[in-house]
Amino acid sequence: MSNPASSNPASDTTGRPPVALVVIAWLWVLVPFLYGLYSLVVKIPALFG
Amino acid sequence: MAAASGRPGFLTRERIVAPPGWSRWLIPPAALAVHLSIGQVYAWSAFKASLEKGMDIGGVASALPFTLGIVMLGLSAAVFGTKVDANGPRWAMVVASSCFVAGFLVASLGVYTGQYWLVVLGYGGIGGIGLGIGYISPVSTLIKWFPDRPGLATGIAIMGFGGGALIANPWTSSMLTSFGAAASAPEVDTDGIALAFLIHGVVYAVFMSLGWLLIRVPAEGWKPAGWEPSAQKDNAMIGRSNVSAANAIRTPQFWLLWIVLCFNVTAGIGILEKANPIFQDFFRDSTPAETLTAAAVAFVSVLSLANMLGRFIWSSVSDLVGRKNIYRLYLGVGALLYVLLTLVGETSKPVFLLCSILILSFYGAGFATVPAYLRDLFGTYQVGAIHGRLLTAWSTAGVLGPVIVNAIADARADVAGPAKYTPAFLIMIVLLAIGFAANELIRPVAARWHEPESTVRGERTEVQT
Numbered sequence: 001m002s003n004p005a006s007s008n009p010a011s012d013t014t015g016r017p018p019v020a021l022v023v024i025a026w027l028w029v030l031v032p033f034l035y036g037l038y039s040l041v042v043k044i045p046a047l048f049g
Numbered sequence: 050m051a052a053a054s055g056r057p058g059f060l061t062r063e064r065i066v067a068p069p070g071w072s073r074w075l076i077p078p079a080a081l082a083v084h085l086s087i088g089q090v091y092a093w094s095a096f097k098a099s100l101e102k103g104m105d106i107g108g109v110a111s112a113l114p115f116t117l118g119i120v121m122l123g124l125s126a127a128v129f130g131t132k133v134d135a136n137g138p139r140w141a142m143v144v145a146s147s148c149f150v151a152g153f154l155v156a157s158l159g160v161y162t163g164q165y166w167l168v169v170l171g172y173g174g175i176g177g178i179g180l181g182i183g184y185i186s187p188v189s190t191l192i193k194w195f196p197d198r199p200g201l202a203t204g205i206a207i208m209g210f211g212g213g214a215l216i217a218n219p220w221t222s223s224m225l226t227s228f229g230a231a232a233s234a235p236e237v238d239t240d241g242i243a244l245a246f247l248i249h250g251v252v253y254a255v256f257m258s259l260g261w262l263l264i265r266v267p268a269e270g271w272k273p274a275g276w277e278p279s280a281q282k283d284n285a286m287i288g289r290s291n292v293s294a295a296n297a298i299r300t301p302q303f304w305l306l307w308i309v310l311c312f313n314v315t316a317g318i319g320i321l322e323k324a325n326p327i328f329q330d331f332f333r334d335s336t337p338a339e340t341l342t343a344a345a346v347a348f349v350s351v352l353s354l355a356n357m358l359g360r361f362i363w364s365s366v367s368d369l370v371g372r373k374n375i376y377r378l379y380l381g382v383g384a385l386l387y388v389l390l391t392l393v394g395e396t397s398k399p400v401f402l403l404c405s406i407l408i409l410s411f412y413g414a415g416f417a418t419v420p421a422y423l424r425d426l427f428g429t430y431q432v433g434a435i436h437g438r439l440l441t442a443w444s445t446a447g448v449l450g451p452v453i454v455n456a457i458a459d460a461r462a463d464v465a466g467p468a469k470y471t472p473a474f475l476i477m478i479v480l481l482a483i484g485f486a487a488n489e490l491i492r493p494v495a496a497r498w499h500e501p502e503s504t505v506r507g508e509r510t511e512v513q514t
Contacts, residue, residue, distance in 0.1 A: 018072060021263075025078035028259050029085060029209070036215030040350050046340065047347035047402075 062137030067265035073194040073273070075263050080187030080206035082260035083142055086253045087149055087183040088213015090118050090176075095221035096242070098232030103239040104165055114156070114173040121177025123444030126185050130437025131294055133182060138190045142261035145183030146254065152176020153250030161243035172246075184210065184440070187260070188420045189433035193267050197276045199421040200372075204364030207417040211357035224248065290499035291428030297435045302426050302494055305487045310419055311442035311449070312484035313379055316387070316477040317412020318450025320405055321356070323458065323470075324349045331395045331467050351402070352409045359410025360417035372422040376488045379411040379418075384481035391474045394467040416443070426494055453477075 057063040093115040101111045133141040155171025158164075187206055195202035225231045228241030272278070278289075297303050320327065328348040329341055336344055367375040386404040393400045423435050457473040 018070075018075070022072050022074050025075055025259060025263060028256075029078045029081040032216045032256075033081075033085060033209075033212050036212060036217075036219065037354075039219035040215055040354060043347050043350045044354075045347070046343035047351060 060136070060140040060143055062139075062266055065137065065139050065265050066268050067271070069268075071265055073267075076187070076191055076194045076265065077202065077205045079142075079260045079263035080191055081209040082257055082263075083145060083183045083186060084206050084209030085213045085216060086257050087145070087180050088210040089217040089249070089253070090115065090122075090180055091211075091214035092217035092221060093118070093172075095218050095225070096245075099225050099230050099237050099242055100160075100165075100168070102232050103230065103237035103242055104160070104163070106165060110165065113169045114171075114176075117169060117173025118177040118180055119447055120444060121174060122180040122184060123440050125178040125181030126437035126440045127181075128437075129178075129182050130185055130434035131431065133185055133437070134189060134294075134431050134433040137266060138186050138264045139261050141182050141186035142257070142264060145179045145186055146257040146261065148179030149176050149183060149257070150179075150250045150254045152179060153246050153253065157243045157246035157250065160239055160246060163239070181437070181440070185433050185437045187264065188436055189429060190264060190266055192420060192424045192429055192432060195273075196278065197273055198365070198368045199424050200367040200418055201361075201365040203420040204361045204414075204417040207364070207420075208357055208360040208413075210416075211353070211360055211413055215353065215357070221245065221249070289428075290494070290496070291430030292426075292435075292494055292498050293500055294431040294434035294438065296498045296500075297427050297431070298438055300494055300498055302491055303435070303439070305491050306419070306422060306426070307439060307442045308487040309376055309380070309484045309491075310415060310439060311446045312480040312487075313376075313383070313415035314412065314443055314446035315450040315453070316383060316481050316484075317356075317409060317415070318446060319454050319473060319477045320408055321352060321412065322451045322454050324352050324405075326458075327470060330465070330469055331401060332398065333466070335395065335398070348402075348405075352405060355406040355409040356413040359413040363410060363414030364417035364421070367418045367421060372418060372425055373488060373491065375414070375418055376422070377485065379415055380481050380485040380488060383408055383411045384478045384485065387474050387478045387481065391467075391471055391478075426491070428500075430500060 097108075097111045100106060101108065129141075152172045152175045155175060156168045157171075159167025159169075159171055188203055191202040191206055192199045222231070224245045225241065226234075228244055229238040230241030230245060231237070292300070325345045325348070328345040332344070333341065363375060363379070386408050390401065390404045390408075393404075395401070419439065420432065420436050423432050423439065427435050453476055454470075454473045457476075458469060461469045461472070
């Protein structure tokens with residue numbers, strides 16, 4: 001995945017952005033995060049009960 | 050660290066220079082993989098009751114791994130900060146993951162063999178080193194990838210540290226229950242606790258691997274498409290020069306920021322530390338007894354959410370309004386909110402909730418915005434190392450906040466209702482006012498502390514070739 005040869009200035013517009021990798025990476029962290037968030041949010045109604 | 054073949058070693062910075070087209074939006078999930086994991090430390094309480102019952106230890110002993118972990122976090126961030134900047138984020142993430150995971154494995158062995166000191170050494174000592182190195186590992190890299198929005202980038206990562214406990218709390222509790230090791234069981238199976246530690250270690254090893262596999266540093270000269278440094282919003286506080294970590298701690302700006310962070314954190318901990326009893330003392334008369342306990346638990350949950358979201362929201366806002374202005378909000382409005390809390394007391398639950406939520410959101414935001422403030426003042430050259438040294442303010446506040454609130458609450462044990470907390474809240478107001486004054490005194494760093502461009506460029510060239 002890495003390419004050490006690219007020492008020349010780069011910008012976002014060159015090359016091909018790894019879209020699938022971006023989606024997988026965000027799902028990797030968001031799924032457990034949303035599980036934790038859900039477990040927390042379900043407790044909140046008791047505050048107004 | 051080059052390999053024998055001539056190819057740079059796997060952990061070196063040269064090996065992770067991003068190829069053209071590498072998306073910078075891969076860097077926040079890499080950082081989150083580490084921060085969501087090490088944030089587990091705030092869910093240590095999920096293990097406490099089971100350990101106390103299963104290993105026949107007291108409350109002080111069961112808190113030791115957590116306390117040592119937080120102390121080690123501050124110390125290792127300060128001691129290894131320079132090494133993290135020098136060796137790069139992949140090295141730092143691998144070391145952090147190894148220590149954090151080893152901590153769980155040693156703790157598992159400790160519970161299995163009945164040697165509690167191994168739990169303290171493993172989770173608190175070895176794991177604590179992983180916390181410190183892991184906390185600072187992605188910060189300078191994120192700032193370099195997001196020069197246009199450093200507050201947003203560090204806000205995402207540091208929100209992850211708050212979110213780590215959100216994941217770990219229910220996960221750990223359900224695991225302990227499944228293994229017959231929940232404190233509510235008639236008899237706690239210590240092998241179940243050992244197994245839970247072991248599984249935590251293995252799962253976090255896999256989860257954190259995303260971080261060190263994905264992390265990349267931008268190529269020299271890289272900048273976001275369409276962004277020009279010269280077009281950056283004119284702000285006198287944002288310097289263009291770099292200051293070394295050794296010189297940074299000799300500047301008044303570093304110590305003023307140290308006071309700002311320390312007192313902002315202390316003020317937040319003032320509520321966070323005793324959120325459950327504070328809520329019960331404020332609303333004992335107006336809430337039915339059967340729902341008071343559940344409502345207090347919900348109040349703690351709301352504060353956790355505010356603490357986490359504040360890291361992301363306010364830190365992102367700081368990119369628009371400037372770091373000095375946003376700390377004026379955290380400290381100045383924070384002090385006013387404590388005044389309102391003291392005056393309104395139990396008479397208005399909505400005002401009480403609003404004040405508490407905002408105070409906690411400012412508490413979390415103080416952590417998340419500080420790396421960007423450091424970048425503005427000292428540049429990106431050794432910002433990770435400087436951040437590591439600044440985290441000693443957190444360690445200090447972690448002791449100061451609970452000591453103030455608990456000492457006053459204990460001394461006023463015979464006082465009923467909100468009045469029990471009035472002196473503690475007044476101290477928080479004073480601390481926030483001092484923090485506000487310290488923030489006002491922060492000016493751009495004098496030119497005599499700036500590193501020569503050749504030194505900064507020389508080191509960058511060395512790692513790029």
